[in-house]
Amino acid sequence: xxxxxxxxxxxxxxxxxxxxxxxxxxxxxxxxxxxxxxxxxxxxxxxxxxxxxxxxxxxxxxxxxxxxxxxxxxxxxxxxxxxxxxxxxxxxxxxxxxxxxxxxxxxxxxxxxxxxxxxxxxxxxxxxxxxxxxxxxxxxxxxxxxxxxxxxxxxxxxxxxxxxxxxxxxxxxxxxxxxxxxxxxxxxxxxxxxxxxxxxxxxxxxxxxxxxxxxxxxxxxxxxxxxxxxxxxxxxxxxxxxxxxxxxxxxxxxxxxxxxxxxxxxxxxxxxxxxxxxxxxxxxxxxxxxxxxxxxxxxxxxxxxxxxxxxxxxxxxxxxxxxxxxxxxxxxxxxxxxxxxxxxxxxxxxxxxxxxxxxxxxxx
Numbered sequence: 580x581x582x583x584x585x586x587x588x589x590x591x592x593x594x595x596x597x598x599x600x601x602x603x604x605x606x607x608x609x610x611x612x613x614x615x616x617x618x619x620x621x622x623x624x625x626x627x628x629x630x631x632x633x634x635x636x637x638x639x640x641x642x643x644x645x646x647x648x649x650x651x652x653x654x655x656x657x658x659x660x661x662x663x664x665x666x667x668x669x670x671x672x673x674x675x676x677x678x679x680x681x682x683x684x685x686x687x688x689x690x691x692x693x694x695x696x697x698x699x700x701x702x703x704x705x706x707x708x709x710x711x712x713x714x715x716x717x718x719x720x721x722x723x724x725x726x727x728x729x730x731x732x733x734x735x736x737x738x739x740x741x742x743x744x745x746x747x748x749x750x751x752x753x754x755x756x757x758x759x760x761x762x763x764x765x766x767x768x769x770x771x772x773x774x775x776x777x778x779x780x781x782x783x784x785x786x787x788x789x790x791x792x793x794x795x796x797x798x799x800x801x802x803x804x805x806x807x808x809x810x811x812x813x814x815x816x817x818x819x820x821x822x823x824x825x826x827x828x829x830x831x832x833x834x835x836x837x838x839x840x841x842x843x844x845x846x847x848x849x850x851x852x853x854x855x856x857x858x859x860x861x862x863x864x865x866x867x868x869x870x871x872x873x874x875x876x877x878x879x880x881x882x883x884x885x886x887x888x889x890x891x892x893x894x895x896x897x898x899x900x901x902x903x904x905x906x907x908x909x910x911x912x913x914x915x916x917x918x919x920x921x922x923x924x925x926x927x928x929x930x931x932x933x934x935x936x937x938x939x940x941x942x943x
Contacts, residue, residue, distance in 0.1 A: 597843045598883050601836065605880075605887030605918060608832050612910050613895060615825035617903030618747070623812045624711070625671070625688065625745035628696040631780035632789040634811040635796055638804045642814040644671050644745075644777050649803070651774040656800045662787040663796075667694030668755060668776030671745055672762045676734075677726040678718045685717035688745035689727060689734070691758020694780055699740045702754035710736045714749035716900025725751070728765030746815065747903055781805075833921050840876055840925025876926035880919045888915075 620627075626634070635657055640647035649657075649668065658666045670691045675684035689708075695701050699709055710719055714736075719725065724735045734751060743750040753761070759771045783792050793805035806814060813819050891906055898904050 597840070597879050598886075600839055600843075601880060601883030601918075601922070602886045602890075604832060604836055604839070605884045605914075606890050607887075608829060608914055608918065609888055609891040609906060609911070610894075610904070611825055611828055611832070612914055613891065613904045613906040615822065615829075616907050616910055617905040618821050618825075619818065620742060620905055621713070621744050621747045621903045622815050622818060624742045625690055625696075625750055626808065626812050626815075628698055628743050629669075629780055629808065630694065630697060630782060631667075632783040632787070632808060633781040633793045633796065633805050634808065635779040635781060635793075635800075635803050635805045636777075638797075638802055640804065642804055642806060642811075643816075645673070647777045648771075649776050649779045650772075653800055653802055654774075654776075654779055657779055657781065657796055657803070660792070660796050660799050662784050662792045663781055664784045665694065665782040667692065667780050667782075668778070669693070669780055670755070670758050670762070670771065670777040672728075672758065672766065673746065673748055674728040674761070674765055676728070676751075677731065679723050679725075681718040683717070685714055685719060685725070686748040687714070687725070687727060687751050688748040689751045689753060689758055689761045690743075690745065691753055691755040691776075693755060694782070696743070696752075699743060699752055700738070702752070703737055705754060705757050706733060706735060707737045708734045708751040708753045708757070709738045709740045710752075711743045711750040712739050712741050713744055713900060714751075715739070717749070719749075727751070727761055730764040732761050732764050734761070833917060836918060836921040837925045840880075840922045841928040844872055844876065844926045845928065872926050873923055876922040877919055880922035881915075884915050884918055 635649060636642050636644075636647040637649060637653075654666060654668070657663065668691070672689045674687055674689065676687045678685050692699075692702060703709060708725075719736060721736060721738070724733050726732070727734055734753065734757065736751075740750070740752065743752065755776070759773070759775075762769065762771045781792070781796065783789060789807040793807060796805045797803050888911060895904050895906050
């Protein structure tokens with residue numbers, strides 16, 4: 580172990596190629612993971628912030644917010660289902676907004692709500708909104724009056740909230756009346772009647788199973804399709820497909836890490852064969868030699884990850900707001916651990932060569 584550490588300190592250039600290669604791969608892994616998290620979090624923030632256990636859609640909507648409509652009559656039936664504690668409506672309209680002093684439109688999701696989500700105050704006064712911090716990247720400031728949609732419906736920003744976007748569009752959280760006004764003025768082909776909402780959010784009584792409650796609601800109304808919170812997150816268009824695709828890319832990249840580390844240490848072991856033979860001749864065991872190889876692999880992975888992570892963090896800080904890149908601390912930790920394990924696995928492939936070195940042949 581001490582010999583391996585000494586070699587790293589005195590001959591760092593010998594490991595330069597491995598560090599450089601793994602740095603590129605580490606940066607690539609974090610960038611892909613950041614895109615995956617950014618796409619998921621940016622699409623589902625409005626759902627994840629809810630305190631609801633069940634999301635109730637109309638049965639013909641195919642679990643789509645934009646195609647769903649829940650009437651007051653259906654709402655009354657939902658509220659009477661056993662196990663329901665509270666019911667509140669939620670509606671979303673996706674539009675562009677003119678920002679004062681800016682030439683480009685900001686993509687916004689005007690969200691009308693009744694039940695208070697996590698991190699978001701109670702609904703504001705008519706014509707006002709709490710804006711997600713993502714919209715700051717589009718030039719939105721406190722007190723700005725945004726002109727929303729083709730009809731240029733004015734909405735004044737009175738505060739900012741976090742992680743509350745919908746389908747990668749900046750959330751504008753308004754009271755239901757303002758939401759209906761925005762929808763009816765800018766989507767006259769899809770008007771919303773008073774009392775109607777796209778989705779009903781249901782808070783269950785303590786001890787209730789969300790899945791069973793969803794089934795009871797659908798049985799009672801015979802006109803709804805209810806999902807648990809986790810199911811509602813995955814029901815958004817493209818969410819499952821994006822996660823599946825990016826996870827496959829990540830898995831492939833980790834496999835490349837294993838192969839590269841294995842090749843590097845295989846060549847390094849071949850070069851060190853006389854040295855290992857001499858060390859074995861004076862009493863060093865294969866286990867001790869191999870422990871040094873593993874230590875070097877972990878250190879190389881750590882250095883590469885630190886450099887690659889720093890590069891991605893800098894890029895994330897200067898990236899344009901339209902790029903859905905969010906590097907989460909938990910993802911950083913997970914990525915490092917997986918990279919370190921993959922490096923160890925790669926170094927393991929040189930175990931057989933190290934253990935079969937014969938001192939006499941190596942020295943001779």
